[in-house]
Amino acid sequence: MGSMTSRLVVAAALALSFIATGCTSKVDDKDTTINYVLRANVKGLDPLRANDLYSSTVIAQIYEGLLQYHYLKRPFTLEPGLADGMPVASADGLTHTFKIKKGVKFQDNAAFPDGKGRELTAQDFVYSFKRLSDPKMGSEGFWIFDGKIKGLNEWATAMKDGKATYDTVVEGLQATDANTLVIKLNKPYFQLYYVLAMQFAGVVPKEAVDKYGEEFLNNPVGTGPFMLKSSGDWVRNNKITLVKNPTWRGQTYPSEGAPGDQEKGLLADAGKPLPFAERVVFTELVEDQPRWQNLMKGNFEFAEIPNDNFESAVQKDDRKKINKDLASKGMTLDITPNVDVTYIGFNMKDSVLGKNKALRQAMALANDNTTLIDKFYNGRGIQAQGPVPPGISSYDANYKNPYAFNLQKAKETLAKAGFPEGKGLAELTYEGLSDSKARQQAEFFVQNMAAIGVKVKISPNTWPQFQDKIKTGKAQIFGIAWGADYPDAQNFFQLFYSKNMSPGPNDSSFNNAEFDRLYEQALTLAPGDARDAIYVKMRDIVVEESPWIYNVHREGYRIINGWVNNFKWSDIQNDTLKYMRVDPKKRAELKSKL
The missing domain is CATH 3.90.76.10 (Dipeptide-binding Protein; Domain 1)
Structure with missing residues (x-):
């Protein structure tokens, strides 16, 4: 325990030092470095x-x-x-x-x-x-x-x-x-x-x-635009520094885009050689406030607005517009719907939860995700009715999950499960992350379950610990999110396919023969109405069987500093930093105002 405490103290000291010194050091007006903040620790490259x-x-x-x-x-x-x-x-x-x-x-x-x-x-x-x-x-x-x-x-x-x-x-x-x-x-x-x-x-x-x-x-040794020059450039749980790869194959900035990109200035660099940055520095900060404070000091190029800072970051009469004070400092607001779903997963191999569908349904019915969205996302999201998010084929905006929040029905279903008012049900364990927002969400889940008599204790984890518990089947209940790897509903439904059980992506170890049959049938079909009809049947199965409690499809609000060019957020594409360009002279000018 002592060594873990020491590491946490050191990490906190480094974060505070970063905040304290970031605004006083002289800004290099020739530095093209991209400073990118990660909200969890990197496991490996x-x-x-x-x-x-x-x-x-x-x-x-x-x-x-x-x-x-x-x-x-x-x-x-x-x-x-x-x-x-x-x-x-x-x-x-x-x-x-x-x-x-x-x-x-x-x-x-x-x-x-x-x-x-x-x-x-x-x-x-x-x-x-x-x-x-x-x-x-x-x-x-x-x-x-x-x-x-x-x-x-x-x-x-x-x-x-x-x-x-x-x-x-x-x-x-x-x-x-x-x-x-x-x-x-x-x-x-x-x-x-x-x-x-x-x-x-x-x-x-x-x-x-x-x-x-x-x-x-x-x-790591790849072919990409950036490289880890030496192992010393990665300080575990703190910072990773990549440098421009001098032997990269090269690529130019795109000369065409989506409607509106021209007007947003996203085609100003058309045809120019990539990457623009000489370095990319990834800083790992798991807590919201150090990330936000560093953004406000200009130490990061952009970051998502934390829940606690949302009201001060946007205009009171129009939440789609940035606060005028931040705008005066050259900052802009980017709003992009996430192609994702947040959920609470049940371990279907668990001797209690896995064998009792009514218990899982009762817990889903007790989960107040309307309040969750207001309380933890400032209303930035929509209630998830199933696993597939908006913007993906087969999503139905009119569909309503029959196990959405209904406290009275939750109590009745819990009784049908054999545990009236929670009597006879052993305390359950919820695995979550150790950062403050995750802890608060875990406590909210515990409160929701307590309302029907289900007792839940919280087990906080670092990201690697959390992943390990899920992948080894040691997590009984866990709160997590899935972002699309590619724009196809199959990418969400494969999370329920029995042949993908943990350590594959089926973290709940869900196993349903009819679902598997439909999943395999859908794989043989080209995109279109016939495949979407099968996806709807698959959705109905995973909603009825309730291996998950479906929470929210999030909407991302990000503040971008005024020296950042070519910013276009994507949940699906990760190799985006070669396209981003920092204006070092503008950074030096604007950062002096922060």
């Missing part, structure tokens, strides 16, 4: 571990994949990343051929002869995708390929049994020459291109994995 937003955000600056999203276009549009053009698909949708860009090099690193990064080949993707699928690696990202690529699952099983190696040929994953990758599928997989743009599908060099072994997650 290996694409295999890119299963949370915070780690993925850093990983996306270092690693690249075959495809990426166009920075400005909406709806979200894929474009080539390391692929030389979009892939060619066979008429039956089972074979996809990718040409790999020539001349792309891995970042210079001691893993290579003379420390010079070598050229990327198609075989690097074969290796990286096998590594993602290797059971011994235990990646939570295998779900993107599980059962999809011809021969890959068989290879993974053989690897587990010691009957295969990375040299063993997989029929559906072959480099036919140095710059051609061919992927063959077992059946049509309409999300393939989307998942290839995810950080899980980032390409890694075998030499670096071999050199660093288990420490590879601390010694």
